[in-house]
Amino acid sequence: VDRKDANVAMAHIYVAMIALLLGGIAGLLQVLVRSGEFKLPWGIGYYQVLTVHGVLLGLILTTFFIYGFQIAAVSRTSGTLTAKQRLICWIGFWTMTAGTAMSSVMVLLNEASVLYTFYAPLQAHWIFYLGLTLVVVGSWIGALGQALRWMQWRKENKGQTSPLLSFMVVCNNLMWFVATIGVASEVLFQLLPWSLGLVDRIDILLSRTLFWSFGHALVYFWLLPAYMIWYIVIPKIIGGKIFSDALSRLSFILFVIFSIPVGLHHQLTEPGVDGSWKFLQVILTMMVVIPSLLTAFSLFATFELRGRALGAKGLFGWLRQLPWGDARFFVPFLGMLVFIPGGAGGIVNASYQMNQLIHNTIWVTGHFHLTVATTVVLTFFGAAYWLVPHLTGRTFTKELNKLGIIQSIVWVIGMTIMSSSMHVAGLLGAPRRSTFSDYGGAEIASTWASYQIAQAVGGTLLFIGILLFLYIFVQLCWFAPKGQEEFPIGEVAPNAEKTPAILENFKLWIVVLVALLLIAYSYPIFDIIQNAPLGSKGYKLW
Ligand code: HAS
Secondary structure (H helix, E strand, C coil), X not given: CCHHHHHHHHHHHHHHHHHHHHHHHHHHHHHHHHCCCCCCCCCCCHHHHHHHHHHHHHHHHHHHHHHHHHHHHHHHHHCCCCHHHHHHHHHHHHHHHHHHHHHHHHHHCCCCCCCCCCCCCCCCCHHHHHHHHHHHHHHHHHHHHHHHHHHHHHHHCCCCCCCHHHHHHHHHHHHHHHHXXXXXXXXXXXXXXXXXXXXXXXXXXXXXXXXXXXXXXXXXXXXXXXXXHHHHHHHHHCCCCECCHHHHHHHHHHHHHHCCCCHXXXXXXXXXXXXXXXXXXXXXXXXXXXXXXXXXXXXXXHHHHHHHHCCCCCCCHHHHHCCCCCHHHHHHHHHHHHHHHHHXXXXXXXXXXXXXXXXXXXXXXXXXXXXXXXXXXHHHHHHHHHHHHHHHCECCCHHHHHHHHHHHHHHHXXXXXXXXXXXXXXXXXXXXXXXXXXXXXXXHHHCCHHHHHHHHHHHHHHHHHHHHHHHHHHHHHHHCCECCCCCCCCCECCCCCCCCHHHHXXXXXXXXXXXXXXXXXXXXHHHHHHHCCCCCCCCCCC
């Protein structure tokens, strides 16, 4: 990757790392408070800390790391950015950073303790909403810079299939752009005017529905860069080949069309939405599971083919041939492994009836600590071990490699303790997003106490994991020996079938996406607006 492109990518990654440190501290405070053994000092509020944790890790760490990675990925596979494209990426970066600073200051001042979902009727200072708007607008600008480079490649190489990694980046950005329209409308037309005092009331149900039309796609915006690494980088690291270019593209296109019209599965207990629409979106949710199953199949195939090429025998003999001592493989592999129970939990959540049991319990927190905080985060950590030295001109030494492996084991042990106890306590009815309480001596609350202590133990290990990772990161930026580290890009297996041109026909996929969105959302939103008892408190549109 060209030095100037590397600078833009690294600027994003630095912000992500600051978010990781501050968000991690907030996470530690979180589990300690919930254990009932610790009180927050200096009048700091529980929801203030929870908002810092969710916003910095869920929104800022992820978005900034993803953009750092994606800019480097486009530059590596489509070619160095032009000065104009790079400038667009810088403008996107500074817009997002200014927005992050505005929102963070408001949260720290306790003027925006509204959690990362910023649900009304919780209200934040208008500067918080404006800051988040800038983060979204900045991300659109950055996405444009990346997409322009891919478009230029297509123009210069007419009739050829575009580089797989750049294609995946464009899919992720397209999905992100369409998804953010919902949340941008919520903030611009509802939350901002309301927090500025221009309107007295807003329609809560509408705001939540707009939020979730974005919120579930958000989780795939986190996941897809991890899939890019699994599909393209991991085969190269293990010395194998990408199983199929066509299958990889197909799974990304399926994410583009099915990630957004599924938000109602977060609102299955919402009384104001008709059951038939929830049912439709549950079916669409099951459709979005399919590309993950394709991914699992493809990865198993890549691993097995490589193992057999090295002479492995028996049903699972190929497993032994994988490079277990290489952190660039081992750390993301742990992420894949954790995604098996994480994804299964997601299917439980999406199953209409079972959702009644787990909704708003700490089970859900357990689910997303497996998916985003382990599968995605460990893949990003594993990627940082080659990406950061590649961008800073240093090397990932044997000692750092060993530390990377230890770090990931600490992470998985901590997360196993924390997340399993969250899942079990959730099944016992423990609510999410609540500080320690014995609920007036209620008998059931006493059954949660030991799980909360276990969460504090697991959470403490995770915090140690963050410090270890940041130590490696600092080494890779400034202290590791100078040298060249590879940005690994796998080749497609020679006997894979040809990629059909239809997979690159974005016009077609956008039409399908818009049609699905209209089917899944137009009537429910019309119904919400139509049936809002205008005048009754909290349900008036404006
Ligand atoms: Fe989820 C709630 C349903 C995936 C994140 N989810 C959340 C929230 C977050 C989140 C943050 O339907 C909380 C939001 C909030 O604050 O309220 N989720 C799903 C479903 C999937 C799913 C169906 N979620 C994710 C991913 C996330 C994420 C990915 C982040 C990155 N989720 C829900 C639902 C709720 C929800 C409901 C709302 C609950 C409620 O009531 O509030 C699916 O996409 C999962 C499909 C995945 C699989 C796994 C495939 C496995 C693979 C690994 C292969 C391994 C290999 C290695 C090859 C089917 C690809 C193995 C090698 C060996 C040798 C063994």
